[in-house]
Amino acid sequence: MIHFVGAGSGAPDLITVRGKRFLETADIVIYAGSLVNPQLLSYTKSECELYNSAKMTLEEVLQVMEEGEAARKDTVRLHTGDPCLYGAIREQMDLLDEKGIGYDSCPGVSSFCGAASALNLEYTLPGVSQSVVITRMAGRTPVPEKESIESFAAHQATMVIFLSTGMLEELSGRLVDGGYREETPAAIVYKATWEDEMTRLCTVGTLSETAKRYGITKTALIIVGDAVSHHHYQRSRLYDPEFTTGYRKGKQK
Structure with missing residues (x-):
């Protein structure tokens, strides 16, 4: 299985609990080395294989994924922020679909x-x-x-x-x-x-x-x-004492 994981915005403790668990159990991690905080790699086990995708092509990334799948290993593709924004993940997923390799996605803090x-x-x-x-x-x-x-x-x-x-x-x-x-x-x-x-x-x-x-x-x-500048904004109606919601009734002046 390939797990696409959002590394978060930078601080190593801003990865999700699920993303951290994937890193801890991964056999292979392919990480976006130019943007992902290297401290996140300390969550991996000692025998985990690490690949810096900043030095790789799409085809080389896919080859590592294929070889890991053939060896029945779990692979984490670690992207910066949340992979859904400027993550170039669709092209990877489409190639995995062609190869019949399963994958899932774990969101991150953009x-x-x-x-x-x-x-x-x-x-x-x-x-x-x-x-x-x-x-x-x-x-x-x-x-x-x-x-x-x-x-x-x-x-x-x-x-x-x-x-x-x-x-x-x-x-x-x-x-x-x-x-x-x-x-x-x-x-x-x-x-x-x-x-x-x-x-x-x-x-x-x-x-x-x-x-x-x-x-x-x-x-x-x-x-x-x-x-x-957060100047001249209006108070939220949600917490206005006169505003009725599904959980409380507004009090009229």
Whole structure:
């Protein structure tokens, strides 16, 4: 069996209980070495075979999985964050389907959740934003034209932008072209939940300047929207004493 496991956002104790159990019992672990905290490998047993996928092709990863399956070994494919976001897992699963090899998926704490915790931030503030757009700039991997930064910016929702730290000047311009003000609150979160985590508050117009000032060139998330400043939001109706829910009756003034 192949277990796709989310390693979490960085801190080794943010892996799920289930994910940790898979690591502890695995015979083979193929981990995303450029992004997964190496401290997580300390959970594996001494005889576990370790493979760093940063140095491997898809075909080489599949070969290790096939050989492990033939030897009746349990394999963990350890991805950063939650594998469902930018994890390139579908292509692996499709090849496993072709080979008739069984697999399952164990979710993890995504870095966009880790970034919110680093900032003590709520993305969905009543009266400010009730939607979160998770996207990225086009780089060597293209982005569909219908998913342009400008089209998402037009909604004025909270945006969490992955894999774009090296293109912040262009990103700022496109956010403004889409409808955000240059003064719109923003934040840069470097290596959320890692020991060397860094958070910097700024605005849409000062993203590039802020990143340069603090030497942030990669491994960071960009958060954009009025939710970052958490000002002028409305109180939640759920806990309003006048609001009736399925568990309590509201008290009228």
